[in-house]
Amino acid sequence: MEFKKVVVLGGGVLGVQIALMNAYTGHDTTIWLRSESSIGRAEPRIAHFKEEMLKSLEESKALIKNPMGGYLYPRGLVKVWEGTTEEDINKLIKDAKINFEKNLHLELDINKALKDADIVIESMTEDPAAKIELYEKIRDILDDKTILVTNSSTLLPSQFKDHTGRPEKYMALHFANIIWKNNTAECMGHDKTSKEVYDAVVRYASEMNMIPIKLHKEQPAYVLNSLLVPLLYSAQTLWAKEVADPETIDLTWRLATGAPAGPFQIIDVVGLDTVYSIQNMKPSSKDPNSIDYKILNMIKEKIDKGEKGVAAGKGFYDYSK
């Protein structure tokens, strides 16, 4: 199985980043969009992320002589950091511009978009009904050879496999935001995914400069969020119980584990809106006597004040200075 033509369904924040990473790594990439108005929304987003990726390459020059460079460089953009020179980065920037122009296409016609696709990455909204509708719409258009993957963060592929018409060629491939730095790709099949397809998707992830994280079984929240969510929840519980301040909790974590960021610094990066949605899904958050209710409301209070995290300039910490 070769991965020449890649199709991304959806031009959202993640869809656009996935498409750009594919174009950057030399894949013929098509973003399928539903309507003219989706194009209107996707185009500035594409321009924004192109610029961010190029800026990230530019800024990585300053890391060449920085001892922390080996930790901070954009892993998705510079495959091997050791020995990279300014000249190498200039070449990457030049090639990136060419590749973005040459390899990235937008398409409204679903038939044209899917034609001859090697892999189709569904990156639509997290709405099961909408996903099923889309899968049923494309199942008879897809080429026989086409592998279909979902970038869903919260839903399991087994829930959809029977709607795809190709369960053995369907699985999850989950990317992280700021894909050119956070280049993990969690590979998760369901019980009917063929081993050949799974292995091919793992290989494809490497080909687009991702580090494949192999899951042997379905797991809601994959590996990363299965670890991260409980840590962030424990930290919020200590905060809501008024055991210690966020700064103290973060300091303890950094000192004891050597991690560069404590849980509240991570929450600021993830965004308080996301943390709020996760907390809001818990039934116990509805019970006014529970600590979960208290956490939910303490997070909401911060969101209402606009303290939504790094992107908002303020969260648990102030980033405006």
Added chain:
Amino acid sequence: MEFKKVVVLGGGVLGVQIALMNAYTGHDTTIWLRSESSIGRAEPRIAHFKEEMLKSLEESKALIKNPMGGYLYPRGLVKVWEGTTEEDINKLIKDAKINFEKNLHLELDINKALKDADIVIESMTEDPAAKIELYEKIRDILDDKTILVTNSSTLLPSQFKDHTGRPEKYMALHFANIIWKNNTAECMGHDKTSKEVYDAVVRYASEMNMIPIKLHKEQPAYVLNSLLVPLLYSAQTLWAKEVADPETIDLTWRLATGAPAGPFQIIDVVGLDTVYSIQNMKPSSKDPNSIDYKILNMIKEKIDKGEKGVAAGKGFYDYSK
């Protein structure tokens, strides 16, 4: 409140390290031991940790030009790392030898040991009955001024306050193993601890080169273990469910959070025995159909093979090479 004379009750692994850190930082330090045979056990332990601390200082010289030095140096031994020279470290080693000799005393007579103590650090076994017996034995011997703290990892001070005869001068001060590198000191009072005493203990922690972690309320497991235990448990759950391999789980964590070690690397440092005891305390670990039972047995299997972690040369990873 001044902290000139420090008394450590107990000569176990932590007691000895706490006493040595106090001697190192210029405190007149007494370890009270119950019997001649306790002295026999404590003396080689003291010799061992003295040597470890001196070795750690010696090895820190190699970190001076290492870009990671600022993360790896022994924080409890070198108060300010920036700008430290080899000469400074030689001076610290010389002073350490003098301070260990001059400041550290062993004492069997409880009356002599406690006389005129500014702070008494109880670092006995985690047995509530034994702690109560000890507190009741010393309550009338202690000077009026003496502050009493417990280094207990798992028990709350409120449980013992009424046995101390000085609830307002009693609280928890919790140290970590390898105290001269992991220099957090979690400060936790109960509802009757006076603010003055709490603040004085926080100051004392700084005086012995610790970083005080201020808890505003009692919390079982303090801050660090309240965060760490759920993370390690989530990782063990993924492993027991066969979702992913320990290496993959660790890789995901390191890549996504920038931490130097993943959860199984941390478990190897903590030791599988400790992780086993924590898991064994859960009622659900007794239910053969539960994932907790499976985790318990998977950990036990490794312990039975001698794979207890870094200290054993092998755990989830091999350290023998």
